[in-house]
Amino acid sequence: MGADRMSSGPNLSTDGVKVARTSRLGIPSGGRWVRITVALAFVAAAALILWNVSFIGTLEAKIGVWWMDLVLPGKIAGIGNSLVYNFENHARGVRVTAECSVAVLIVPVLLLGALVSGLTRVPLRRLFRALLVAVAVQCLVNQIRLALILTTYQFFGRSGFDLSHVLVGSFLSIIGVAFAFLLVVKSGRGEVRAKRRPAHA
Template identity: 35%
Template sequence: MMHTLALNPDARGSSRSDREESRRAPADIAARYTVGVLLIVAAVLLVLLEERFRIFEAGVAGSWLTPFVPGGVRHYLNYYILEVEPGRTVAFMVTIECTVAFLTAPLLALSGVILATTRVRWRQVVKSLLLSVVLIFVTNQLRLGVIALGSQALGFEVGYELTHRLIGSVLSIIGFSAAYLVFVVVIADLHLFRRDPNRRRSRGRRA
């Protein structure tokens, strides 16, 4: 007598996917560790090379401000230079306090740690890091632009004090806080504060 065994197609599919996942796991873990370490190294280098990054920030500010400033904006090292009043040229310096290097480095390091030590998906880590870093950089560029344009429009003494101490500070607080909030929300969306749909259904049945 022959005995036949009926195999469940779903069971075959699940076992195949399990095997594929187990094959991918070592490679994925190695990649996560590698990229995580590289992100941490990038954070350290960003802090160590912050002076070069300040030069880059000044260059970017000078480039996009040029169309808005009569006579244009010149760039030299970590300075962007423009005429704020007739016959008066001022070199605005991107100082250690002005650079976003020290705000971006913690996000790079934290992303590296999360990627290497958790199971948060690649897409979520990359998305949260890119969104927050771009928001930080754009916020600071807007701040540098507001200071330069305000100094030119209102006169250096009044414009610089108003834009640097008040408007620029408020803009920085809002933009940088939003960037860190975006980072946390995007990362936490996977494992934190997510409502279980099954729990909702059970509550609906009880009601």
């Protein structure tokens, strides 16, 4: 009896509606465990970044040397996780410490992505895209911040360093984090709007 009922027209159409809903949400069968796995992967990635924060700081310094030497007057050199700015035989340098590294900016965004993945139905493709753009923006903002700190320290001494590091640099970091959070949260809001939009016949 149960098999006969499942093969009837009305139940077939009901199954069709279920399939359509799954397709609109962008979640495959068994997607809940996939999303939990992705959330755990984001947490693991955040832990891995914190564990390797010294390496990331050194990598940031090397990237900074590459592009700052092209756009700033004088000579930019790198020693480990330090950036050294030599201008008219006067050299000053700054270190990319754990507190100044982009790693501490990326970790909160990854943890937010883990929450979004585990607790919402935002399509994973949209979430990945938002996180990718967010991380790229944070890396770019932090490179600009490092260049600003290094330049003001070279030309204005300790007062320039304090101003750019504590005030202007922190403001840039806040902008980068806020933009990253906005991207991730917006990906979730887009899914909420999709749910509320009435389906067309």
